[in-house]
Amino acid sequence: MFDLSSLGIGLGSLAMLxxxxxxxxxxxQLAFVTGLVALIFTLGWFGVxxxxxxxxxxxxxxxxxxxxxVPMFVxxxxxxxxxxxxxxxxxxxxxxxRKIRGGVAVQTLVxxxxxxxxxGVIGGETVLLGILAxxxxxxxxxxxxxxxxxxxxxxxxxxxxxxxxxxxxxGMTASVSIGDLFKAAFLPAAILALFYVxxxxxxCWMDPSLAPLPSDEMQKEDDAKxxxxxxxxxxxxLTVAIVLGSIYTGVASVTEASALGVVGIMLSALIxxxxxxxxxxxxxxxTMQTCGMIMWIGIGASALxxxxxxMGGIDFVESVILSLSNGHVMGxxxxxxxxxxxxxxxxxxxxVALLTMPIFVPxxxxxxxxxxxxxxxxCLNMQVSFLSPPFGxxxxxxxxxxxxxxxxxxxxxxxxxxIALQIIVLALVIAFxxxxxxxx
Numbered sequence: 001m002f003d004l005s006s007l008g009i010g011l012g013s014l015a016m017l018x019x020x021x022x023x024x025x026x027x028x029q030l031a032f033v034t035g036l037v038a039l040i041f042t043l044g045w046f047g048v049x050x051x052x053x054x055x056x057x058x059x060x061x062x063x064x065x066x067x068x069x070v071p072m073f074v075x076x077x078x079x080x081x082x083x084x085x086x087x088x089x090x091x092x093x094x095x096x097x098r099k100i101r102g103g104v105a106v107q108t109l110v111x112x113x114x115x116x117x118x119x120g121v122i123g124g125e126t127v128l129l130g131i132l133a134x135x136x137x138x139x140x141x142x143x144x145x146x147x148x149x150x151x152x153x154x155x156x157x158x159x160x161x162x163x164x165x166x167x168x169x170x171g172m173t174a175s176v177s178i179g180d181l182f183k184a185a186f187l188p189a190a191i192l193a194l195f196y197v198x199x200x201x202x203x204c205w206m207d208p209s210l211a212p213l214p215s216d217e218m219q220k221e222d223d224a225k226x227x228x229x230x231x232x233x234x235x236x237x238l239t240v241a242i243v244l245g246s247i248y249t250g251v252a253s254v255t256e257a258s259a260l261g262v263v264g265i266m267l268s269a270l271i272x273x274x275x276x277x278x279x280x281x282x283x284x285x286x287t288m289q290t291c292g293m294i295m296w297i298g299i300g301a302s303a304l305x306x307x308x309x310x311m312g313g314i315d316f317v318e319s320v321i322l323s324l325s326n327g328h329v330m331g332x333x334x335x336x337x338x339x340x341x342x343x344x345x346x347x348x349x350x351x352v353a354l355l356t357m358p359i360f361v362p363x364x365x366x367x368x369x370x371x372x373x374x375x376x377x378x379c380l381n382m383q384v385s386f387l388s389p390p391f392g393x394x395x396x397x398x399x400x401x402x403x404x405x406x407x408x409x410x411x412x413x414x415x416x417x418x419i420a421l422q423i424i425v426l427a428l429v430i431a432f433x434x435x436x437x438x439x440x
Contacts, residue, residue, distance in 0.1 A: 004044035009316045016041060016308070030351045031293075034300030038307045045311055057306035058299050061172075069168055069178070071291045072258030076239075077119035078283035079265045081128060083274050086115060089236050090132045102204030102211040104140060105150040106197050108133040112154030113193050116161035117240045118261070123290075126155030126397040134402060143210040144406070145414035146203065148398070152411060153196060153418035156386040156394040159349075159379060160189040163243055163261075166349060166382050168254065169294070170375045173357040178254045179247050181375045184436040188376055188429050192383070195421045235268040294350050301354030309358070318363050329367050333430060336360050337381060344385025348393075352382065373429075376436040380426040387415045387422070 004012060016037060023033040042050050061067075080086060093107045100106065108129060115125045129151045137147035159166050162182035171178035204211040243261040246252035252260060269275040308314065325331030336356075343352045357378070364374045386394045395411045402411070429435050 004041060005046075005311075009312050012041075012045070012311060013308075013313055013316060016313075024346075029296075030348060031296035031300040034297070034304040034351070034355070038300065038303035041307050041311070045307070050307075050310065053310065054303050054306050058303050061298050061302040067172060069163075069255045069258040070165060070294060071287055072255070072262050073119060073163055073165055073168070074290045075283060075287045076243075076258070076261045076265050077124045078286040079262070079269060079279070080115070080119055081124040081286075082279050082283055083265070083269045084272060085235055085265075085268060086111070086128045087132060089114060089233070092233055099213075100201075101208055101213060102200045104133070104137050105142065105146060105200045105204075105211065108137070108150055109154045109157075109193060109196050109200070112157050113161060114236050114240065116158040116189075117163075117244060118236060118265075119158060119163075123393070123397050125158050126152060126394050127401050129155045130398045130401040134398075137211075138403070140214055141212040144410070146200070146210050148402070148406065148411055149414035149416075149418050150196070150200060152394050152398045152415055153387060155397065156383065157189065157193060159383045159386055160185055160192060162186055162189070163247070163254070163258065164379060165294075166353070166379050167375060169298075169350060169353050170357060170378055173353055174361040174371050174375060176371050176375065179250075180372050182244070182247055182254070183439045184372050184376050185379060187438060188380060188425060188436055191428070191435070192380075192422065192425045195425060196418065199417060199421060235272070239264045239268065297348065297350045298354055301351055305355060305358045314359050314362065317359050318366075321363065329369070330430075332363065332367060333369070333377075336363075337377070337426070337430070340378065340381045341384060341388075344382055345388050346391060349382045349385060352385070353378070370433065370437060373433045373436050377426065377429055380422065380429060384419055384422045384426065387419050 004015070007015060019037050019040070020033060023036065024030065028036075038054060042054050090107070090111050093110065094104075111133070112125060112129060115128065119125065133154075134147055134151045137150070138144065158164060162185055164182075164185065167181045167185055168178055170176075171181050200211075239261060242264045243257050246257045246260060247254055266275060269279070321332055321335050325335055340352060340356065343356065347355075361371050361374065365371055386392055389395075389412045392412065392415070395408060395415065398411055399406070399408050
C-alpha cells in the first residue's frame with residue numbers, strides 16, 4: 001500500500017478531506033465513510049500494528065457510562081410520541097391562546113418548550129407539532145409562512161432545551177459535566193424561545209391579517225370539547241419536574257434522571273389508559289433505530305479522530321486556526337463557528353460533534369475559555385443547522401406530515417427569520433458568556 005505518511009500532515013489532511021467528501025457524495029452513510037477512511041489512513045500511515053490503538057478508542061466511546069442516558073431520553077421521546085399527552089397539552093391551552101392575536105402560534109411555541117423539556121429529541125416534537133399545530137393555524141387563516149416557521153422552529157427547540165441529546169453527546173466528547181451543561185443551556189434556550197414568541201407577537205401586531213382571531217363559530221366548537229385540565233397539565237409538569245428537578249438539585253445524575261423520566265412517562269401513559277404492549281414494542285424499535293444510528297456514527301467518527309490525532313492532525317488544525325486568527329481569541333472562536341455552520345449544513349450533528357469537538361475543545365481550553373460555555377455555543381450552532389438548507393432535518397421532519405401543497409422550498413423560506421433569530425442569540429452568548437455561566 002502507498003505510504004501515506006510521505007504526504008506530510010498538510011497534504012495528508014487535504015487527502016483525508018477529499019476522500020471523505022468523495023465517499024459522502026456517493027451516498028454512503030457517514031458512519032461507514034468515517035470508518036473506512038480511518039481504516040485506510042491507519043494502514044497507509046502507520047501500518048497494521050496501529051489498528052489496536054484505533055479499536056481501543058472506539059471501545060472507550062461505546063463503553064462510556066453516561067451514554068446510557070441517550071437511549072433513555074430517546075425512549076422518553078418515543079413513548080411521548082405515542083401517548084396522548086402532547087395532544088391534551090395542546091388542547092388545554094386553546095382557550096387562553098385564542099384571545100391573543102397570534103396566540104395559537106405562541107401556544108405552539110410554549111408546547112414546544114414543554115415537550116423539549118420532557119425529551120430533548122427534535123424529530124418527534126417537530127412531527128407532533130406538524131400534526132397538532134400547523135393544521136390548526138392554517139384552519140384559522142394564519143399566514144402560511146408564519147405558521148410553518150413557528151411549527152418547525154419550535155419543534156427544533158429540543159436541540160437547546162435540557163435534557164438535549166446534543167448536550168449529552170458534547171459532554172461525552174469534551175469530558176465535561178452534562179449536569180453543568182444543562183444548567184448552562186437553560187437561560188440561552190429560554191432567551192431563544194422568548195425571541196421566537198416576541199417575533200410572532202410583534203409581526204402579528206404590525207400586521208393583524210397574519211393571524212386572524214378565531215370566529216365565534218370556531219370558539220363554540222372548541223368550547224364544546226371537554227378538556228380535563230388536570231390530566232392535560234399535571235403529567236407533563238410532573239415529568240419535567242422529575243427529570244430537570246432531579247438533575248438541577250443534584251438528587252440524581254443525568255443517567256439516573258433519564259431512567260426516572262422513562263418511568264414517569266410510562267406511569268403517565270398507564271394512568272391515562274394508553275400503555276400497552278404494542279406501544280412499548282413500537283417505542284423500543286424506534287429507540288433502537290435512533291441509538292443504533294448514533295452509535296455507528298460515533299464508532300466511525302471516534303476511529304477517524306483517533307487516527308488523525310496519531311497523525312498529528314489536531315496540532316496541525318490548531319496551528320492553522322490560530323494563524324488565521326492571528327492568535328486573537330474571538331477570531332479563533334468565530335472561525336470555529338463558521339466551520340461548524342458549514343459542516344452543519346451538510347452533515348448530521350452527531351458526526352459534526354464527534355469529528356470536531358476532540359479538535360476544537362482542547363484549543364478552547366488552551367485559550368483559557370470555558371468548555372461549558374463552548375458547549376452551549378456549539379449547541380446553538382447546531383440549532384441553526386437543524387433549520388438550514390439544503391439538509392436541515394427539521395424541515396424534512398415537518399415535510400413528512402405537512403399538507404402536500406407545502407413544499408420544502410416554502411418550509412426553508414419560512415424558516416429564514418427564525419434562523420436569523422438563532423444567529424442573534426448565538427452572537428449574544430458568544431459576546432456575553434455570562435448568559436450561560438450565570439449559575440457559577
